[in-house]
Amino acid sequence: MSVSRTLLALLEPGPRHGYDLKRAYDEQFAHGKQLAYGQVYSTLSRLLRNGLVEEAGVEHGAGPDRKRYTITDAGVTDVETWLRTAENPEPYLQNTLYTKVVLALLSGRSAHDVLDTQRSAHLAVMRDLTRRKADGDLADQLICDHALFHLEADLRWLELTAARLDALAEVVRS
Amino acid sequence: MIRDLLLGLRLAVGGGRISGQALLRLAMTTLGVALVVAVLLPAASINTLVSEQDAREAAQVPQVEPRPGVDPLYRLDWFIDGGDDYLRAVVVAPDGPNAPVPPGLDRIPAPGEVVVSPAAADYLASPAGEPARARIGGTVVGEVGKAGLGLASDRVVYVGDTAERLKGEDYTTPVYGFGAEPDGLALDITTAAFVAPVAVVLLLPLLIFVTTASRMGAAQRERRLAALRLLGVSGRQVRRIAAAESLVGAVAGLVLGGALFLALRPLIGHLDLFGMRFFPEDFVPSWPLVVVIALLVPGLAVGAAIFGLRRTIVEPLGVVRQGKPARRRMWWRWSVAALGGLLMAGTLLADERSNATPVGLALAAGSSLLLIGVAALLPWAVEKLVAGLRGGTPAWQLAVRRLQLESGTASRVVSGLVIVLAGAILIQTLVGAVSATESEGSRWQAATPVAAQVVGDDEQVDEAASLLAGTDGITAVHEVVAAPLRAAGDGSGWHGQVLIGDCAALASRAELGTCADGDVFSVGALRESSGLAMPEPGARVRFYSYGGDGEQTDGPQWTLPAEVRQVPADQAAREVSSILLVTPGALGGVTPSDAERVLYVTGTGAPARVFEAASLAVGPLSWEVDVRPALAVSDSSRLDETTRTMRGMLLVASIFVLAVAALSLLMLSIEQIVERRRPLAALSAAGVPLSVLARGSLWQNAIPVAIGVVLAVVAGIGITLPTLRYAGLSLSLDAGLIGIVCGAAVLAVLAATALTLPLLRQVTRLDGLRAE
Amino acid sequence: MTEPLLAGRDLHKSFGPTEALRGADVAVRAGEVLAVMGPSGSGKSTLLHCLAGIVRPDSGSIRYQGRDLVEMSDGERSALRRTDFGFVFQFGQLVPELTCLENVALPLRLGGAKRKPAEARARQWLERLEVGDLGDRRPGDVSGGQGQRVAVARALVSDPKVVFADEPTGALDSLNGEKVMRLLTDAARGAGAAVVLVTHEPRVAAHSDREIVVRDGRVKDLELAA
Ligand SMILES: Nc1ncnc2c1ncn2[C@@H]1O[C@H](COP(=O)(O)OP(=O)(O)O)[C@@H](O)[C@H]1O
Numbered sequence A: 001m002s003v004s005r006t007l008l009a010l011l012e013p014g015p016r017h018g019y020d021l022k023r024a025y026d027e028q029f030a031h032g033k034q035l036a037y038g039q040v041y042s043t044l045s046r047l048l049r050n051g052l053v054e055e056a057g058v059e060h061g062a063g064p065d066r067k068r069y070t071i072t073d074a075g076v077t078d079v080e081t082w083l084r085t086a087e088n089p090e091p092y093l094q095n096t097l098y099t100k101v102v103l104a105l106l107s108g109r110s111a112h113d114v115l116d117t118q119r120s121a122h123l124a125v126m127r128d129l130t131r132r133k134a135d136g137d138l139a140d141q142l143i144c145d146h147a148l149f150h151l152e153a154d155l156r157w158l159e160l161t162a163a164r165l166d167a168l169a170e171v172v173r174s
Numbered sequence B: 001m002i003r004d005l006l007l008g009l010r011l012a013v014g015g016g017r018i019s020g021q022a023l024l025r026l027a028m029t030t031l032g033v034a035l036v037v038a039v040l041l042p043a044a045s046i047n048t049l050v051s052e053q054d055a056r057e058a059a060q061v062p063q064v065e066p067r068p069g070v071d072p073l074y075r076l077d078w079f080i081d082g083g084d085d086y087l088r089a090v091v092v093a094p095d096g097p098n099a100p101v102p103p104g105l106d107r108i109p110a111p112g113e114v115v116v117s118p119a120a121a122d123y124l125a126s127p128a129g130e131p132a133r134a135r136i137g138g139t140v141v142g143e144v145g146k147a148g149l150g151l152a153s154d155r156v157v158y159v160g161d162t163a164e165r166l167k168g169e170d171y172t173t174p175v176y177g178f179g180a181e182p183d184g185l186a187l188d189i190t191t192a193a194f195v196a197p198v199a200v201v202l203l204l205p206l207l208i209f210v211t212t213a214s215r216m217g218a219a220q221r222e223r224r225l226a227a228l229r230l231l232g233v234s235g236r237q238v239r240r241i242a243a244a245e246s247l248v249g250a251v252a253g254l255v256l257g258g259a260l261f262l263a264l265r266p267l268i269g270h271l272d273l274f275g276m277r278f279f280p281e282d283f284v285p286s287w288p289l290v291v292v293i294a295l296l297v298p299g300l301a302v303g304a305a306i307f308g309l310r311r312t313i314v315e316p317l318g319v320v321r322q323g324k325p326a327r328r329r330m331w332w333r334w335s336v337a338a339l340g341g342l343l344m345a346g347t348l349l350a351d352e353r354s355n356a357t358p359v360g361l362a363l364a365a366g367s368s369l370l371l372i373g374v375a376a377l378l379p380w381a382v383e384k385l386v387a388g389l390r391g392g393t394p395a396w397q398l399a400v401r402r403l404q405l406e407s408g409t410a411s412r413v414v415s416g417l418v419i420v421l422a423g424a425i426l427i428q429t430l431v432g433a434v435s436a437t438e439s440e441g442s443r444w445q446a447a448t449p450v451a452a453q454v455v456g457d458d459e460q461v462d463e464a465a466s467l468l469a470g471t472d473g474i475t476a477v478h479e480v481v482a483a484p485l486r487a488a489g490d491g492s493g494w495h496g497q498v499l500i501g502d503c504a505a506l507a508s509r510a511e512l513g514t515c516a517d518g519d520v521f522s523v524g525a526l527r528e529s530s531g532l533a534m535p536e537p538g539a540r541v542r543f544y545s546y547g548g549d550g551e552q553t554d555g556p557q558w559t560l561p562a563e564v565r566q567v568p569a570d571q572a573a574r575e576v577s578s579i580l581l582v583t584p585g586a587l588g589g590v591t592p593s594d595a596e597r598v599l600y601v602t603g604t605g606a607p608a609r610v611f612e613a614a615s616l617a618v619g620p621l622s623w624e625v626d627v628r629p630a631l632a633v634s635d636s637s638r639l640d641e642t643t644r645t646m647r648g649m650l651l652v653a654s655i656f657v658l659a660v661a662a663l664s665l666l667m668l669s670i671e672q673i674v675e676r677r678r679p680l681a682a683l684s685a686a687g688v689p690l691s692v693l694a695r696g697s698l699w700q701n702a703i704p705v706a707i708g709v710v711l712a713v714v715a716g717i718g719i720t721l722p723t724l725r726y727a728g729l730s731l732s733l734d735a736g737l738i739g740i741v742c743g744a745a746v747l748a749v750l751a752a753t754a755l756t757l758p759l760l761r762q763v764t765r766l767d768g769l770r771a772e
Numbered sequence C: 001m002t003e004p005l006l007a008g009r010d011l012h013k014s015f016g017p018t019e020a021l022r023g024a025d026v027a028v029r030a031g032e033v034l035a036v037m038g039p040s041g042s043g044k045s046t047l048l049h050c051l052a053g054i055v056r057p058d059s060g061s062i063r064y065q066g067r068d069l070v071e072m073s074d075g076e077r078s079a080l081r082r083t084d085f086g087f088v089f090q091f092g093q094l095v096p097e098l099t100c101l102e103n104v105a106l107p108l109r110l111g112g113a114k115r116k117p118a119e120a121r122a123r124q125w126l127e128r129l130e131v132g133d134l135g136d137r138r139p140g141d142v143s144g145g146q147g148q149r150v151a152v153a154r155a156l157v158s159d160p161k162v163v164f165a166d167e168p169t170g171a172l173d174s175l176n177g178e179k180v181m182r183l184l185t186d187a188a189r190g191a192g193a194a195v196v197l198v199t200h201e202p203r204v205a206a207h208s209d210r211e212i213v214v215r216d217g218r219v220k221d222l223e224l225a226a
C-alpha cells in the first residue's frame, strides 16, 4: 500500500501538522504497525519536492516542529487519479507450496500430508483472525475479513489440489 | 393449442419415470371420476327404466270393450295373501279359440296349468310359499315373460281354469284385448324430486374427491410448469398443459366408470329395494345424458386443475402465489341456512297435520336448505372452532396449528359426510316414526289367537269349514257374520260394523268376561278422532248393504238392548275397535241385509303355522275362498322390511360417502407429509418419536370429522324435530345407525391415518434430510 | 488426555454400492467446537448422522458417556437424541405450521415440560439469538438467516451435550452465515455444549476450535492419531 498517497489523501480535507498526520494514519490503517516519525517526514519531503504539498506556515509554540502542510491542486489531481485507477490484480502463484507438493509427489512422500499441514496452519491463522474479529470494531472486522477471504482462497486452492492429487501425480511422474 | 395439450399429455404419462405422487394423483383422479360416472349412469337411466316399466304395464291393461271376431278371455284377479308375502294370481279361461293372450304368455294356460313369473316361482319353491302352492295347485307349464311384468320382482301367477267356472263369479271380467296408451309421464316430478337429492348427496363428496385428487402434488407440478415457462412457454399455454395433464386421469376415469357400470349392471337385478327388483337391461342411460356426463365429468376434473392454479402465476423463475387466500364469503352460506331455518320455523306456526301441501313443501325445502347450509358453514365452523383451540400435547398442537393454517380442504372433504349423515338421520327418523305409528294399536290377543280368517260364499264357507274341521293343528273354527250397521236416521250418523257370533267366537276377538246368548258388547275406539260416538244402549240402528255400484241400500232396523257392555279397545283385537259384538240371541230375529260369513281359525302353535295349515286345508277350493292371515302376523313385518331396506340404503350411502371422505383425507395427508418432508425428517433426527408425528396426523384427520359428525347429528335431529312435531310423531332415534356411522367414522380416520404411516416412516428416514 | 465425550472408531457405512464411510475415527471432547471438513460427497453428513445415532453404521463403535450407540435400540437412540443432542440442518427444519416460539419450545414439550414454562424458556433462547421479536411469526414469514437462528435456539433449548450442525450456513449469504455462526458458537460455548460442525467452507470452519478432514469416507483426526 502506498504510504505517500495515503498521507496525501489524508491532507485533502484540510491542512495538518506532521504529527497529526501520523496519528490519523495510525488510527485508520496501522493495525498494530504504527508509522515511524521518520517515514512521515521523509514522505512529506518527497511530496514537497514533487509539488504535491506545500508548507502552510509554522506555528510557534511548544512542539519541536510545528510545520503545517497543505495539499496542492496537483496533489488533489494525483489522489483522484490514484483512487480511480484499479489496483493490479496480482496472480498470486502459490509458489512455495506448489513446489513442496510437486517435490513430495516426486519423492514418493504423502502430498496429502503437506496439504493437511498447510490447511492446519491456515485454519489456525483464520481462527485467530475470526477471534480478533469478534472482539474488534467494524474497521477491524473489515480488515480481518479481507485476510480471511484471502486465506480462504488459498484453502480452496488446497482443497482443489488435494482433489486432483492423483492426476497431478501422473503428470509429475511421467 | 393442440401441441400444448399433447405436451401436457406427455408430461402426465410420458417421460418414462412417473413420480409416485403423480401416479397417485392419476390413480385417484381416475378412481374419483370413475365413481362419479358409475353413480351418474344409473341415475341417467332412471328415465328409461321408468318409461320401459310404464310401457309394459300399459300394454298389460285389459280391454273390456267387445271386439268383433275376438272371443273373450275370462279373467279373475286373485290376491293370495301368504302372510309375510303375497302373490298376484290371475285366473284365466278363454271362451273360444280367438281369445287374446295376455302379454308375457306364450299361450293361455289350460285348466290345471299354471304359468309363473320367476319371482313367483322362487317364492312358491320356498317353504313360505307352500300354502300358496297348495291353493294354486295345478302344474307349472311356463314362465311369465318380461312383457307380463312391471318389475323383475313382481310375483305373478296365471292360473288356467274353465270358462264355465269363471263366468259365474262376481268379479270376473271378459277381456278382448290388452294395451292402453302409456301415461307418457315417463319421469314424474315426485321421482325426480326423490332422485335429485340422492344423486346430489352421493355426488357431492365424489366431486370433492375428484377436485382434491386433481389438485394433489400441486407444488411439484407448479415447479415443473415453472421450468416450462423458463423455456418460453406462455402463461396461457401453461394452463392448457395443466388441463391436458388432468385430462388423462379424467378420461381414464370415464372409461373405467363406464366399464364399472356395465360390469355391475347385471347385479342390479339382485338388488332388493323395498321388495322391488328391477330388470338390469332396463338400465339404459339416455344418450343425451351420456353425452352430458362424458363432457361434464372430465370437464370438471380439468376445471378443478385450472381452478387450483387461479391464485398462482407460474413465472419462469418459480411460482408466485397471489396474496392470502380470499376471505371466505359468508353471506350466502348464512342466507341458505337462515332461509332453511325460517322455513322450518314457519311450520311451527301450523297446527299438527293441517294444511298438508304447503307445510310439506316448506318442510322439504327447509330441511334441504338447512342441510346444504350446514355443509356450507362447516369450513367456517371448523375454522372458528380450531382457531379457539390452544395448548394440548405436542401432537395435538401440531394438528391444531396445521388446521389453523389451512382447514378449508379438510372441511370440504367432511361437508359431504355431514350432508349424508344428517340426511340419513332425517330420513331414518321419519321412517322409524311412521312405522312406529303404524304398528301402534291394540296388541291384545286371545289365549288361542285367531290365525286365519276364511271368507267366501255360503257353500264354499260350509265346505271350507268341513275341510278345516279335521285338520291337524287346528283346534277350533268359529263362524261369525260381519255386517255393516249405522245409526238410524238420515245416514249422517255413526257408521260401523257388527260381528255376530256365539260367545266362543266373539271371545276370540275381545276380552268379554261373562257372556251369554243375548249379550251385546261395544268395543271402544282406540283413537277418539273419528268424532262420531258409538251408539248408546237402547239406540235405534239400521243394517244396510252396498250395491254393486257402491250405493247403500237400507236394510232392517234393530234396537240395541238396554244393556250394552263396554269393552276397552285395548282389551280387544285391533281389527274390532269401534265395532259391536253381538250374540245371535240379541238380534231378536232381525237378519242383516248384507252379511258376510267369516270363519275364525284358531290352533295350537305359532299363528303363522296355523295359517299355513288352514291355507293348505282349504287348498282344494283355490280362488273360491279368501284366506287372510290375522293382522298381527303380517303388517308389522312388511313395514319392518321397508324400514330395514331404508336403513340398509342409508347405511350403504353413509359408509360409501365416508369411505370417499376417508380417501380424500388420505390424499390430503399424503400431500402434506410430502410437503413437510424436511421438517418431519429433521424432527425425527432430533429424536421426536414417530408416534408423536402419527398422532399429529390422527388428530388432524379426527378433528374435522368429529366436528362434522357432531354437527351432522345435531343438524339431523334439528331438522327432524319440526317435521315430527308437524306429523304428530314422537322422536325415535336409531341409535344403532348413528352408532354404526360414528364407529365407521372413527375407523375411517384410523384407516386414513394408518395408511399414511408407511409414508411417514419413509419420510422420517434419512432421505428427507439429504439436500436436493 | 481426558476421555472424549463422543468417539466413533473404525466406522463403516455403505448405501448400496456406495461406500460413504470406510473406516472413520473421530473424537469429540466436551464443550469443543469440532469442524468436519472435506469435499462434497466425501461422507461428512453420513459421519454426522452416525455420530448422532440417526444412522446405524455397518460396523465400528460409537461411544457416548460409556455407552455404545451402535448397540442401542432405535427407541433408545431416539430418546438419546431428544435429551442429549441438538440439531441444526441447512434449511427447512422448522415445522411450518408452528410459530417460531412453538418450534423452539417443541423439544421441551416432548420432554414432558408444561407449555407455559417451556415457552418461557424458548423465549429466552430466542432473545439470546437476537430473534426475540419473531416468536409469534411462522417460519414461512421470516428470512433464511432468522430461520436458522430460530433453529439454533431449538437445538440448544434442551441443554444438549452435543449440537450437530450440518452445513448450518449453507443456504445463507456470507454476512448472515457469519452472524449465525457467531451466535451458534457463542451460545454453545456459553452452554458448555460441544458442536460438531459439518462444513466445506473454511471461513465457517474458522469458528471451530479444531478441525478434522473427511476424504473418501476416511477421517484424519490428528487428536486420535496422537
Ligand atoms: N441415503 C443415501 N442413499 C444412498 N446414497 C447415499 C445416501 N446418503 C449418502 N449417500 C452417498 O454417500 C456418499 C457420501 O454422502 P454424504 O455423507 O452426504 O457426503 P457429504 O455430506 O460429505 O457431501 C455420497 O456419494 C452420497 O451420494
Ligand SMILES: [Mg+2]
Pocket (backbone or CB within 6 Å): C044, C045, C046
Ligand atoms: Mg452433506
